[in-house]
Amino acid sequence: MKWKKKLQQPQYALNSEKVFLTAIQPAKSVYSYLQTTRLGLTRAEVEDRQLTYGKNEVVHEQKKNPFIVFIKTFINPFIGVLTGLAVISLVIDVLMAEPGEQEWTGVVIIAVMVVCSAILRFWQEWKANEATDSLMKMVKNTCLVKRAGSGEEELDITELVPGDIVFLAAGDMIPADLRIIESKDLFISQASLTGESEPIEKFPEVKEKQYRKGSIVELDNICYMGSTVISGAAKGIVFETDNRTFLGTIARNLTGHRATTAFDRGISKVSLLLIRFMLVMVPFVFFINGFTKGDWFEAFIFAISVAVGLTPEMLPMIVTANLSKGALSMSKKKTIVKNLNAIQNFGAMNILCTDKTGTLTCDKIVLEKYINADGSNDESKRILRHAYFNSYFQTGLKNLMDKAILSHVKELKLEHLKDAYTKVDEIPFDFIRRRMSVVIEDKQGKRQIITKGAVEEMLSICSHTEFNGEVQSLTDELKVKAQKISEEMNRKGMRVLAVAQKSYIEKVGNFSVSDEKEMVLIGFLAFLDPPKPSAAEAIKQLH
Incomplete structure (x- = not known):
């Protein structure tokens, strides 16, 4: 319980003060500060911390339920208008009609267009998400860990817990946030975190000036998850795992609430325009027909027909088909589109911010x-x-x-x-x-x-x-x-x-x-x- 009270932090919040305190610990006391030993953690300690912290993996976003994803394809202002009209048409043309005079055409057309559009959108987005998950599962990373009783062993990085002792060599990916305790000519690439291609040398001790400067990325004896060992060798102690790591906090901030796309805003504007137009035209047609012909029920039926006629039933299907075509074209360029509505943003952008090194340049000085x-x-x-x-x-x-x-x-x-x-x-x-x-x-x-x-x-x-x-x-x-x-x-x-x-x-x-x-x-x-x-x-x- 002492470990949990001392080091457990609020989920997904990077504790900069903890990083600095870990960095400035003298070599002789860093083991006790991080509550481990030179021999590593025992099996019981590992199991206890795995229960507390879970797997050491950065969760970008929770896997969505297929049923919920399918239902969300119907949550669209324009689909809402069509669904409302389909219900009204069902009541008037079918339920209230005399036997033998029931008219299913309008209801069926609207329903087919809405359902086909939703199914096509769901299939395209679900297939893209499955492809992304498959690519991520293909990547397996291991590291050399020292634990009490079993010595040095190669483990999947997802099994790491705070307090584990990890060995690093050239070519290794940093498996968690580490405090370096031993190093020899250790150079780390932090390009995935900072964009800088120049390797940085790491040492067991940190300079006091760096602590006062306040830059956690530049600390000499701290290596962050996602960085890569360019050369040299080192030994370090894990002090943060999963979404509590520096990389994890970045990932969680990037996968929060999605901004409304230009496509969503456009559809909303069209839907609101149609609703306003119907709110004006339907009462106008209803009262004109009612006063001139005296048959208010027929006037109501005619007004509803006008509302249905004002609504382009094929539009959702046409839009979804075009977006799917765009997603298919981009997939041929090795780009996975997980959200069809985002395609509109590609065409609507007027400023593109991109990393220069390796993207526009040859990445060779x-x-x-x-x-x-x-x-x-x-x-x-x-x-x-x-x-x-x-x-x-x-x-x-x-x-x-x-x-x-x-x-x-x-x-x-x-x-x-x-x-x-x-x-x-x-x-x-x-x-x-x-x-x-x-x-x-x-x-x-x-x-x-x-x-x-x-x-x-x-x-x-x-x-x-x-x-x-x-x-x-x-x-x-x-x-x-x-x-x-x-x-x-x-x-x-x-x-x-x-x-x-x-x-x-x-x-x-x-x-x-x-x-x-x-x-x-x-x-x-x-x-x-x-x-x-x-x-x-x-x-x-x-x-």
């Missing part, structure tokens, strides 16, 4: 240009050489921009340049400094530090720059010029990194962040994720 600090072209490829040494000699995961540099050098067949140097040390990248450095030595024993990183951070460690071919003090005026060069490339959609170096290093021993000072800014690198060849035509077709 290339080195577009490399220029000197004064903005001139690097004809000697000196900037490229220094960037190549920095990317090649660093250890760990190469990020997308490092890969772009290495690929560009390979295309130019300049890979042999590295043979003249050996690596002495490196100062790894982190998200506070936003730069990384390597120390290399040539065959004559000459050492130099080469640093590349974000322009703002690089300018803060540079005291000089190579401007117009000369090494000059980096004055405020030259800093402004360098920033303008960078901003100009940013406006063209490029990512910009600055490159700096410092020669004649005589230090012996390990290098640290304190050595990144009095650097010489030598140039910039500009990267671009080029658009797909089909992007222009796709955008043109949307206009």
